[in-house]
Amino acid sequence: MIALDVMTVLLVCTGLVFFVAGTAGLLRFPDFHSRLHALTKADNLGLGFIALGVAFQMTDAWSVAKLALVWMLAGLAAASVAQLVARAALDRLPDESGGEHKG
Amino acid sequence: MTAPLPGAFPALELLIVLPLAASLLAILLGGRLAPRIVLLLGPAMLVVTAVLAFQIQTQGPVRVEIGGWEAPLGIALIGDGLAGVFLVLTAIVMTAVGVFAQKPFGSEGAETTESYTFWPLYFAMWAALNAVFCGGDLFNLYVALELLTLTAVAMVAYGSTRAALRYLLFALAGSLAYLMGIVLLYSATGTLDIELLARQDTIEATRMVSGALMTAGLLAKTALFPLHGWLPPAHGSAPAPASALLSSLVIKASFVIIVRIWFDVMPDVAGTVFVQLLSILGAGAVLYGSLLALRQTRLKMIIAYSTVAQLGYLFFIFPLAGGAAAETPWAAGAWSGGMFHALAHGLAKAAMFLAAGLVIEALGHDRIDDIKGIARALPLTMFAFGLAAVSLMGLPPSGGFLAKYLMLTAALADGQIGLALVMLAGGLLAAAYLFRPVNRALAGDYVPEVAVVTYWRQLIPLGLALLSVALGIISEPPYDLLQVGRSKVAVEGIDD
Amino acid sequence: MSGAGLDSATLFALTGAILIGIGVYGFIVHAHLLRRILAFNVIGSGIFLMFGALGFRGAGNGTDPVPQALIITGIVVALSLTALAVALLVKLAEEEGGATLPEEQPGRGEAE
Amino acid sequence: MTDAMPILLMLCPLVSAVIIFFLREENERLRTTINIGSSLLKLGLVAWTLEGVGRGVIYEYRLEFVLGLYMLLRIDALALLFIALSSFLWLVTTVYAIAYFRGTANLSRFFGFFNLCVFATTGIALSGSLISFFFFYELLTLSTWPLVVHKGDHESLAAGRTYLGYTMVGSAVLLFAIVWMEGTTGPVEFVAPPELDKLSGTAQGAIFALLVAGLAVKTAIVPVHSWLPKAMAAPAPVTALLHAVAVVKAGAFGIVRIIYDVYGIDRMAEHSLGVPLAMAASVTIIYGSLKALQQTDIKRMLAFSTVSQISYIVLGASLPGPFATIGGLVHLVHQGLMKITLFFAAGVLAERRGVHSVSQMAGIGRRMPLTMLAFSVAALGLIGVPPLAGFVSKWYLGIGGLQAGHPWVILVLAASSLLNAAYFLPLIYRAWFTEGPDSLEQYDGKEGPTALILPAVVTAFATLGVGVLAGFAFSPLGWASLIVQREYIP
Amino acid sequence: MTAALLFDAGLCLLVLVVAFSAVAGRGLFGAIAFFIIYGMLIALAWLRLEGVDVALAEAAIGAGLTGMLLIGAWSMLKQLGVSGLPGGPSVPLRIAAGAVSGLVALALAATVLALPDGREGLSPAVAESLGRSGVDNPVTAVLLNFRAYDTLLESVVLLIALIAVWSLTPRAVWGGVPGLAQHARSDGVLSMFGRLLPPLGLVVAIYLVWAGSSQPGGAFQAGTVLAAVWLLVVMAGLYDEPPASSRNLRLALVAGPGVFLAVGAVGAAFGVFMGIPEGFAKPLILSIEFALTVSIAVTLALLVAGRPRRPA
Structure with a gap:
């Protein structure tokens, strides 16, 4: 049983590392798009690891499936929203991106 | 199915189910047919309320355990005298206003915003009022009160958005305080049923805090003196049928809950300080409301401020209840007097607002300086206004007089000269600010040209005003109905 | 502290009380109506949190189901009121270009 | 039968009022028949009860309202005196009003309220308990106000406003006193005086003062009398019936009830409540006559003379001893007859000849012989010239004053008679013995429609008859002594 | 611990x-x-x-x-x-508000601490009658059986709130389409997202309603999920809101409270208002819940969309 707990702790820690990285990116990166980039990528990966870690604690398969569903949905939502926010940002901050991208 | 015996006839439940069903039907049928529902529902409700009153009178208070679950778990409906009397008042005023509103919110031609949305709100308000008057569970009263606030705010919004918003803010604050009180009460006693709560006599501190919170919240909704800021603009600028409902019924709902709290749930907790505070606020309301009503230039604003004033009387039952000592049995009428005042005021105020509505329909405005001679153009309407004014002033032979007399006797027997003087002063001030418009309406010798107002619609306010006056004459049946299931505290007094 | 000692239920109940305080602060301080509506929602959730916490009976057997049901009802009622408040506020802004309730003379709108 | 009579008496005016309210303006004929019919019916009923009460039959009806509040209607001798007067004068005034108002606007409303007001007056007379009295006392205010503001012009509205102002305050004071008393003694009935001993001496005095203050407004006792002259702005029939008979008499009748049936003569003497009241009445008598002297407008002069005449009744009632009481009660009827004649005559003069002020009275006697004859008879009666009605009441009041040990009453009566003469005689002299200006010629020869002149003449004859036939049992004097006899030797 | x-x-x-x-x-x-x-x-x-x-x-x-x-x-x-408002609240107002709110919080905290512990509330009563309620989840039992009347009133509150919002519509636009016009690119990310999620959302909502009787879930939560799905579809520009005057929209709005009220009224006819007979309590409760879910979803979606703004 100890092995499962050790695996969980390990995985959750790596997940946390990614979250910290994402947040550091949010605070440190110069412009809007890079911050957005950092956030979506790092946090999503972090969430994946944590979900995996927690999966080890689950007793039945259904719960694991639900966790996977949660992670997949979160990933999908994050990706779509990042796209939309990036596109919206383009219209409002034209000087940063240089080129004229039609929305 | 044979006609059920009056005993087994589910009158109380029908009073909730019918208006709710009508509201849903109104949403479904749309603006063209919705107004016609009231022509069916009104009489039906009057009949059901009459049967209920008969049941209460003959078999004592009716108690309905909803869903078959008894008190602590399920919700109970109480059909005692107090509930019966207010349900009858609601049925009468609602039917009258519903028939009156056929024209302004009618459906000739295409469906408009008003003709569609008014009727679901109207029936939902009716259901909410009935739910509040016979509710037996405090949280259930909260949900019914919120439904009532929603419909009331929406009706005010027909007239002025700003007034509706101010009303909503006060109502929100009020409902939060009331909710907080419920949370504390439930956590302390483990039940929300009024009858079970009455048997609790422990944890005095928590019950006092929760009582104070609930009362503060309900005072905001009843617009008692310091918290009345929202009422005049709301009742003044809402359309006439809406203001009639607001002034005569909606504010009485939260008042009845306060009565239930302090006369049924926790009479022993109310200290003399609390009772005195209510009487002072009531006196303030009477004087402040009347003085401001004197200064208004619009008819509906006068009536709205008059509501603020007349509300003050209702809160005199707290200091005056009791005084049922053996040698002065006639001095125990304050509680019933207060309820009679609520009834007479309800009928008279509805009549007045409808009359004002007719004046607005006829002249296009209700500025007092320019309604010269309207008494000749709309004789019946102004006669109804005058009759309602008589009842509001508490002049015999009206219901208002009977209420004032009962409360005055109790006040003087109890030695509270101050309250007696305030009541008399209130009556005089009411005479001052109500005769001003009547005087102006009689003035002038020409008949102003007016838009045509159909004859039978003028009979509605007249009917309500006559009922308000008749309350003072045929006062035996309502009085006996009121005594059924009345809490003994109402006769022995609150301040322990 | 007397009473139930510092177990998590009491902790959440106290948090509820403080939330109500914060909400009341917001309700009084702000003139902008949207912020007052937000404050109203904070107070509401604070009250419900306290209600639930006071009904919490130890880690194993969860919270007393009756408060839970009442809270769900309360949340829906709060949403309805917020929706109406927001709709009224937007209409007020469209009509009079303001989002506050200055205490001036009552509305001059004629009936009908 | 004994409890049906009060209801019948009450229903007569009420039913006619309700019907007339909903009548169209046009059906004049129906309205007139209802008016006359109901007043005749009532007069018949009064005659029937007169005979019954004479035999000692008690008519009583009790309508239970609610805990501690019930309506008691009871016909005793005193009530009948007032009812007989009001029914007779109601009939006469109806005839006068129909003639006076022929062709003017919203008469259904007028006669509706007119009958409602008579209903209230009947109620006041019949009420057997203090609260029932207050009930109808208030109703009287409400039904007379629309009559005062009937014309709708500026003065009558102003008059209406002052009238309301005074009466509303008065009724508030009265209600306070009644409830204060009833708070401790329970519902007060006139037949069984309440146990006032529960209240302290000062409280009894204070309650009496408040009761009288409340009633003083309608009795137009000095400090609170100024609404009466102002109410002259109302049309003539209104001033005639209401301000000479119904409204003003209701106040006086109330004071009589309070003194005899609530407090009782011995309690009055014990707390010496009678003297201050007598003083107030005397002051009013003198002040009223003085003010009347200064008036140029006839109707205002008559109003001020009413102010002083009513206080005769109060004076009579406040002095202990049977004779003063008889004098007061009989004056209740006599003053009504005389004053109504004067108002009728003044109304005809104003209506037919446009005569409003005293100076215009020159030579009017030749052109309006009958009206002026009635006017003169009533005026002389008021002055107290025997054998007219005025003399009888003043005579008894004088003896009563002596008997009660207050000789100054004689002085007051004498002074007021002199003042009455001072303002009435020049009027009569100018009307009969001076030559009027020819401008009056262009009026058509006839004096006016008989229906307008007849009422004044009839009441003038009544004044004469009452004075001459005072000795009869069924004369007002006889009836007054019957009342006093039952009062003092129960 | x-x-x-x-x-x-x-x-x-x-x-x-x-x-x-x-x-x-x-x-x-x-x-x-x-x-x-x-x-x-x-x-x-x-x-x-x-x-x-x-x-x-x-x-x-x-x-x-x-x-x-x-x-x-x-x-x-x-x-x-x-x-936004230019100036923030004045300092004295802040201090006063702080004081008042502090006082309120303190009073409430003191009252909370003064409550006797070991309070059972109504959970034992609920546990004991749970068997007869036809569902296993105690909260759903309270919501839809013991205090069904509360929930009925609450569903009417929600519906009437929508009618109240609609009552603010200016006369010219009545019967029009609620909410603002959405203009998302037809081939953009949002429309793809809008096409992908709805089926999943539907499945989750139905699961929530079904599971509601035994595990946490229920009509309100499921209704919200459905409303979210509908709002996403509208925002993705795939469908537009139905006009306020459309007949079947009104039917959907009234369905939930209507079924609930019908069950209550039938109960009243048999002597127990809102009484759900034990025999077939579960199917009855579930049918009520499904009807409620539909109505709640439509009402919530339209509440968020706001009053009709565009002609139909």
Whole structure:
């Protein structure tokens, strides 16, 4: 049983590392798009690891499936929203991106 | 199915189910047919309320355990005298206003915003009022009160958005305080049923805090003196049928809950300080409301401020209840007097607002300086206004007089000269600010040209005003109905 | 502290009380109506949190189901009121270009 | 039968009022028949009860309202005196009003309220308990106000406003006193005086003062009398019936009830409540006559003379001893007859000849012989010239004053008679013995429609008859002594 | 045990900080953003209190829909130029408000601490009658059987709130389409997202309703999920809102409360108002829940969309 707990702790820690990285990116990166980039990528990966870690604690398969569903949905939502926010940002901050991208 | 015996006839439940069903039907049928529902529902409700009153009178208070679950778990409906009397008042005023509103919110031609949305709100308000008057569970009263606030705010919004918003803010604050009180009460006693709560006599501190919170919240909704800021603009600028409902019924709902709290749930907790505070606020309301009503230039604003004033009387039952000592049995009428005042005021105020509505329909405005001679153009309407004014002033032979007399006797027997003087002063001030418009309406010798107002619609306010006056004459049946299931505290007094 | 000692239920109940305080602060301080509506929602959730916490009976057997049901009802009622408040506020802004309730003379709108 | 009579008496005016309210303006004929019919019916009923009460039959009806509040209607001798007067004068005034108002606007409303007001007056007379009295006392205010503001012009509205102002305050004071008393003694009935001993001496005095203050407004006792002259702005029939008979008499009748049936003569003497009241009445008598002297407008002069005449009744009632009481009660009827004649005559003069002020009275006697004859008879009666009605009441009041040990009453009566003469005689002299200006010629020869002149003449004859036939049992004097006899030797 | 207490303490502190910045924050949009996060944290707190049903409701309705309402209002106010007030509240007002709110919080805290512990509330009564209620989840039992009358009134409150919002429609636009026109690119990310999620959302909603009888879930939470799906579809520009005057929209609105009321009325006819006979309690409750879910979903979606603004 100890092995499962050790695996969980390990995985959750790596997940946390990614979250910290994402947040550091949010605070440190110069412009809007890079911050957005950092956030979506790092946090999503972090969430994946944590979900995996927690999966080890689950007793039945259904719960694991639900966790996977949660992670997949979160990933999908994050990706779509990042796209939309990036596109919206383009219209409002034209000087940063240089080129004229039609929305 | 044979006609059920009056005993087994589910009158109380029908009073909730019918208006709710009508509201849903109104949403479904749309603006063209919705107004016609009231022509069916009104009489039906009057009949059901009459049967209920008969049941209460003959078999004592009716108690309905909803869903078959008894008190602590399920919700109970109480059909005692107090509930019966207010349900009858609601049925009468609602039917009258519903028939009156056929024209302004009618459906000739295409469906408009008003003709569609008014009727679901109207029936939902009716259901909410009935739910509040016979509710037996405090949280259930909260949900019914919120439904009532929603419909009331929406009706005010027909007239002025700003007034509706101010009303909503006060109502929100009020409902939060009331909710907080419920949370504390439930956590302390483990039940929300009024009858079970009455048997609790422990944890005095928590019950006092929760009582104070609930009362503060309900005072905001009843617009008692310091918290009345929202009422005049709301009742003044809402359309006439809406203001009639607001002034005569909606504010009485939260008042009845306060009565239930302090006369049924926790009479022993109310200290003399609390009772005195209510009487002072009531006196303030009477004087402040009347003085401001004197200064208004619009008819509906006068009536709205008059509501603020007349509300003050209702809160005199707290200091005056009791005084049922053996040698002065006639001095125990304050509680019933207060309820009679609520009834007479309800009928008279509805009549007045409808009359004002007719004046607005006829002249296009209700500025007092320019309604010269309207008494000749709309004789019946102004006669109804005058009759309602008589009842509001508490002049015999009206219901208002009977209420004032009962409360005055109790006040003087109890030695509270101050309250007696305030009541008399209130009556005089009411005479001052109500005769001003009547005087102006009689003035002038020409008949102003007016838009045509159909004859039978003028009979509605007249009917309500006559009922308000008749309350003072045929006062035996309502009085006996009121005594059924009345809490003994109402006769022995609150301040322990 | 007397009473139930510092177990998590009491902790959440106290948090509820403080939330109500914060909400009341917001309700009084702000003139902008949207912020007052937000404050109203904070107070509401604070009250419900306290209600639930006071009904919490130890880690194993969860919270007393009756408060839970009442809270769900309360949340829906709060949403309805917020929706109406927001709709009224937007209409007020469209009509009079303001989002506050200055205490001036009552509305001059004629009936009908 | 004994409890049906009060209801019948009450229903007569009420039913006619309700019907007339909903009548169209046009059906004049129906309205007139209802008016006359109901007043005749009532007069018949009064005659029937007169005979019954004479035999000692008690008519009583009790309508239970609610805990501690019930309506008691009871016909005793005193009530009948007032009812007989009001029914007779109601009939006469109806005839006068129909003639006076022929062709003017919203008469259904007028006669509706007119009958409602008579209903209230009947109620006041019949009420057997203090609260029932207050009930109808208030109703009287409400039904007379629309009559005062009937014309709708500026003065009558102003008059209406002052009238309301005074009466509303008065009724508030009265209600306070009644409830204060009833708070401790329970519902007060006139037949069984309440146990006032529960209240302290000062409280009894204070309650009496408040009761009288409340009633003083309608009795137009000095400090609170100024609404009466102002109410002259109302049309003539209104001033005639209401301000000479119904409204003003209701106040006086109330004071009589309070003194005899609530407090009782011995309690009055014990707390010496009678003297201050007598003083107030005397002051009013003198002040009223003085003010009347200064008036140029006839109707205002008559109003001020009413102010002083009513206080005769109060004076009579406040002095202990049977004779003063008889004098007061009989004056209740006599003053009504005389004053109504004067108002009728003044109304005809104003209506037919446009005569409003005293100076215009020159030579009017030749052109309006009958009206002026009635006017003169009533005026002389008021002055107290025997054998007219005025003399009888003043005579008894004088003896009563002596008997009660207050000789100054004689002085007051004498002074007021002199003042009455001072303002009435020049009027009569100018009307009969001076030559009027020819401008009056262009009026058509006839004096006016008989229906307008007849009422004044009839009441003038009544004044004469009452004075001459005072000795009869069924004369007002006889009836007054019957009342006093039952009062003092129960 | 102290670890759990430590976590709770941390959570509570976080909740208070977020709440304070939501209420006293500088910018209005920032305040709304903080409010949504606050809603999530409160949902977490409810999980700690093992009130899973309430956690679902708080997350979906408390944070989700209320947040959407506030953001919608903020954007409209921004267009009208009234989204922010120049000067903040004056300092004395802040101090006074602080004092009042502090007093309120203290009083409530004292009352809470004064409550006797070992309170059972009504959970034993619920547990004992759970068997006869036809469902296993105690919260659903209370909501739809013991206190069914409350829930009936509440569903009417929700419906009437929509009618109230519609009553603000100016006469010219009555019967029109609620909400603002959405203009998303037909081949963009949002429309793809809008096409992908709805089926999944539908499945989750039905699962929530079905599971509601035995595990946490129920009509309100499921209704919110459906409403969210519908709003996403509209925002993705795939469908437009039905006009307010359309017949079947009105039918959908009335379905939930209508079925609920019908069951109640039938019960009343047999002597027990709102009585759900034990024999077939479960199917009855489920049918009520499904009808309620439909109505709640449509009502919530239209509430967030606001009053009709565009002609039909």
